[in-house]
Amino acid sequence: xxxxxxxxxxxxxxxxxxxxxxxxxxxxxxxxxxxxxxxxxxxxxxxxxxxxxxxxxxxxxxxxxxxxxxxxxxxxxxxxxxxxxxxxxxxxxxxxxxxxxxxxxxxxxxxxxxxxxxxxxxxxxxxxxxxxxxxxxxxxxxxxxxxxxxxxxxxxxxxxxxxxxxxxxxxxxxxxxxxxxxxxxxxxxxxxxxxxxxxxxxxxxxxxxxxxxxxxxxxxxxxxxxxxxxxxxxxxxxxxxxxxxxxxxxxxxxxxxxxxxxxxxxxxxxxxxxxxxxxxxxxxxxxxxxxxxxxxxxxxxxxxxxxxxxxxxxxxxxxxxxxxxxxxxxxxxxxxxxxxx
Amino acid sequence: xxxxxxxxxxxxxxxxxxxxxxxxxxxxxxxxxxxxxxxxxxxxxxxxxxxxxxxxxxxxxxxxxxxxxxxxxxxxxxxxxxxxxxxxxxxxxxxxxxxxxxxxxxxxxxxxxxxxxxxxxxxxxxxxxxxxxxxxxxxxxxxxxxxxxxxxxxxxxxxxxxxxxxxxxxxxxxxxxxxxxxxxxxxxxxxxxxxxxxxxxxxxxxxxxxxxxxxxxxxxxxxxxxxxxxxxxxxxxxxxxxxxxxxxxxxxxxxx
Numbered sequence: 300x301x302x303x304x305x306x307x308x309x310x311x312x313x314x315x316x317x318x319x320x321x322x323x324x325x326x327x328x329x330x331x332x333x334x335x336x337x338x339x340x341x342x343x344x345x346x347x348x349x350x351x352x353x354x355x356x357x358x359x360x361x362x363x364x365x366x367x368x369x370x371x372x373x374x375x376x377x378x379x380x381x382x383x384x385x386x387x388x389x390x391x392x393x394x395x396x397x398x399x400x401x402x403x404x405x406x407x408x409x410x411x412x413x414x415x416x417x418x419x420x421x422x423x424x425x426x427x428x429x430x431x432x433x434x435x436x437x438x439x440x441x442x443x444x445x446x447x448x449x450x451x452x453x454x455x456x457x458x459x460x461x462x463x464x465x466x467x468x469x470x471x472x473x474x475x476x477x478x479x480x481x482x483x484x485x486x487x488x489x490x491x492x493x494x495x496x497x498x499x500x501x502x503x504x505x506x507x508x509x510x511x512x513x514x515x516x517x518x519x520x521x522x523x524x525x526x527x528x529x530x531x532x533x534x535x536x537x538x539x540x541x542x543x544x545x546x547x548x549x550x551x552x553x554x555x556x557x558x559x560x561x562x563x564x565x566x567x568x569x570x571x572x573x574x575x576x577x578x579x580x581x582x583x584x585x586x587x588x589x590x591x592x593x594x595x596x597x598x599x600x601x602x603x604x605x606x607x608x609x610x611x612x613x614x615x616x617x618x619x620x621x622x623x624x625x626x627x628x629x630x631x632x633x634x635x636x637x638x639x640x
Numbered sequence: 641x642x643x644x645x646x647x648x649x650x651x652x653x654x655x656x657x658x659x660x661x662x663x664x665x666x667x668x669x670x671x672x673x674x675x676x677x678x679x680x681x682x683x684x685x686x687x688x689x690x691x692x693x694x695x696x697x698x699x700x701x702x703x704x705x706x707x708x709x710x711x712x713x714x715x716x717x718x719x720x721x722x723x724x725x726x727x728x729x730x731x732x733x734x735x736x737x738x739x740x741x742x743x744x745x746x747x748x749x750x751x752x753x754x755x756x757x758x759x760x761x762x763x764x765x766x767x768x769x770x771x772x773x774x775x776x777x778x779x780x781x782x783x784x785x786x787x788x789x790x791x792x793x794x795x796x797x798x799x800x801x802x803x804x805x806x807x808x809x810x811x812x813x814x815x816x817x818x819x820x821x822x823x824x825x826x827x828x829x830x831x832x833x834x835x836x837x838x839x840x841x842x843x844x845x846x847x848x849x850x851x852x853x854x855x856x857x858x859x860x861x862x863x864x865x866x867x868x869x870x871x872x873x874x875x876x877x878x879x880x881x882x883x884x885x886x887x888x889x890x891x892x893x894x895x896x
Contacts, residue, residue: 480755488744488767489754495741498730505690505724506742506810507716516751 328471332464340579341463345535347575348470352528353548354555354567355481356521361561362490363517364497365418368426368549369410372433373403373522375544377529379437382450382539392456396530403526404519411518415511418500430549437541449540456534466535473531477524478568484520485564493517554596558603560610569611574599641704643668643814643846644689644720649698651681651688658684660870661698666814671840671847673861675854675881677890681870682850683725686818690722691715703813719813723803723820725850730806731792735783738791738802739774742809774809780842781805781835797828801835808839814846815839821856833860854891858882866890 331344353370360367377399384390384398414425437444444450459465484490496503496510504510533539559570574596581587581595607613642665651659659681666672676682687693689700691712699708702720715721730738749763757763778787781801786794791802800820807815817836821829837860839845851857857864858878866874866881868890874881881887 483757484751484754487754487757488749488770489751489757491737491741492744492749495730495733495744498732499728501692501712502724502728502730502806503741503744504712505692505716505722506744506806507713507721507748508744509711509713520751 325475328475329468331471332467338463341467343575343579345463345467345470347571348467348474349528349532350551350555350571350575351474351568352477352524353552354559354571355477356524357552357556358561358564358567359481359484359493359521360514360517361556362485362497363493363514364500365415365514365517366423366426367518367521368423368553369407369414369429369518370426370521370525370552371544371548372426372429373407373525374529374532374548375430375433375437375541376403376406376522377526378533378539378544379444379450379529380526381530382453382533383443385454385534386450386452392454392530392534393458396527399530400523400526403522403529407519407522408515411515411522415514415518427549430545434541434545445540447540449538449543450533451538453533453537453539455537470531470535473527477527480524482564489513554600558599558610560607560612562609563612566610566612573611642666643670643703644848645701646685646689647699647701649685649688649700650696651684651693652696657870659688659695662867662870662872664865664872664875666846666848668813668846669840669844670863671836671849671861673857673864673878674848674850674867675852675857675864676867676873678852679869680852680867680890682852682867683818684870685867686722686816686850689715690720690816716810716812719811720816721807721810721812721814722816723800723807723818725818725822727796727799727803729791729799729803731790733791734788735791735794735802735805736774736778736787739777739805739809740770742777742806743770743773744810777805777809780838781808797824797831800824800828800832804832804835804839808843808845812845814848816848816850818850819852820849821851829856836860 332341335341335344353374356370356373357367380399380402381392381395384395385392410429414422414429417425437449438446441447455461456466456469459469492503492508493513496508496513500510529544532543555570555574556567557570558574559568560566577595577599578589578592581592582589603610607617644664644666646662646664649659649662649664650657662681662685674682674685684693688695691707691710691714694709699706701707702715702718705718707715707718707720730741733741749757749766753760753763753766757767775787778784781804783798783802783805786798791799794802804815804817804820807817820836821832824832833856836847836849840847849857849861861878863876864874864878864881865872866884866887868886873886873890874884876884
């Protein structure tokens with residue numbers, strides 16, 4: 300090939316060092332249950348794997364310039380599909396997971412064509428509306444979906460011991476799988492095209508990008524992983540109800556993505572880990588009242604908006620800038636003092 | 641057969657005819673200027689031809705094919721590509737990545753191609769070809785030294801050149817440049833004009849330039865089309881246009 304082309308930030312895979320760091324991180328992920336034995340912490344870690352699967356779908360569409368708030372709707376579709384197949388038909392979990400993902404994909408492909416006719420804030424609102432609509436769907440046919448009491452006695456996953464650790468391993472495996480697929484997409488021509496659309500959709504269109512097709516495919520990919528996450532969630536909890544996939548979940552996904560940093564690939568993952576670990580850490584403080592948690596979360600979000608617009612991932616860079624600024628300040632004072640003498 | 645042919649093209653916004661019954665033919669290999677005072681409907685004409693707006697009436701034919709009301713990405717696929725009046729770029733990409741985004745048409749990769757891209761030789765070859773092509777265009781446009789520079793922080797003149805480079809990356813038959821020299825100083829204008837000339841001479845790309853600054857295009861266009869209030873009021877060589885009373889009236893106002 301030719302020698303003149305340097306590696307690009309937005310296309311192709313980074314330096315090998317990065318690869319080894321990633322391998323080490325993945326190894327660490329699977330070592331968590333051997334390091335942490337507290338059941339409560341493991342539950343938090345399982346939530347992290349779930350939210351990572353969800354938030355990656357949000358981030359994929361953000362690179363394409365749209366805010367996809369419909370993710371919990373597709374998680375619910377996956378969860379209900381798997382739960383019904385397991386309880387009513389007695390299916391094994393593994394095929395259920397595939398069908399749950401497939402169901403989310405089919406519905407996303409149909410609904411996406413409609414909701415993606417609008418963009419920006421209007422699309423975000425429609426995405427949120429989808430979440431509310433799905434909640435109503437579960438409530439409207441109680442004979443089928445169990446209404447407010449949801450579906451209970453969902454069997455555990457076959458081949459798994461059913462212990463918390465075993466669920467963690469599966470969740471971590473699914474999350475790592477999601478992240479790898481998303482990374483491959485992000486660094487491919489597909490990802491480059493999405494990022495181009497996110498910056499100037501009219502220019503992308505004028506050079507031949509079928510903007511609708513790309514948005515729709517990103518929407519569908521996000522729905523697929525949300526559907527699988529839903530199937531996992533249903534079996535892990537042994538119980539689902541419509542309220543699980545509601546407003547709060549939409550809010551948390553946004554919060555994690557924004558706090559972590561939406562522009563970077565790793566940002567939303569860091570957002571999930573930090574913000575889910577935070578309440579655990581806070582509880583260790585003597586005299587801490589969990590009731591003030593929403594205030595703390597709100598405060599963090601405001602602080603990030605003001606000081607860290609690119610999220611947690613930009614913290615090292617910001618600190619470096621601050622350090623340089625302070626050092627410069629002191630040096631100037633020294634010079635001034637010297638000049639005065 | 642003309643490369644681009646407009647017949648009775650009209651675009652109404654409510655009751656206002658922004659483009660009114662325009663007939664126009666652009667021959668292959670030509671550098672055509674489309675001029676007119678502000679608000680004459682030049683940019684609307686652009687948007688209608690390239691599919692960003694649907695025409696109210698009339699037809700657009702490109703390369704013998706009817707493309708009236710066809711979506712912009714499909715129009716681009718047929719070889720008719722535009723640049724934008726405002727500086728529209730992918731500001732967070734480098735120069736090279738901008739052009740690479742423009743090469744999209746030649747190396748389109750979907751979701752599955754994206755996922756399996758490192759493992760499938762044909763997809764990898766596509767990407768490599770795209771990179772080579774982008775590299776050639778960056779060199780051709782004289783942006784070689786700036787290839788790793790973020791587009792958003794380039795000087796204005798280079799941003800506009802990059803805008804043309806992105807359009808050129810699609811390997812068009814015809815390039816429609818919307819006010820390519822707006823806001824440029826004399827030196828930058830000169831650079832842009834030379835670049836456009838070079839694109840026609842060396843790549844054989846037909847060019848349609850929109851400009852409201854008459855002097856800027858007089859020197860390089862073989863033929864000019866003049867619009868005012870949505871209508872075509874004159875067409876001819878620069879000399880004819882300069883002496884055309886209707887054009888003088890449109891630009892300077894009627895002498896009472």
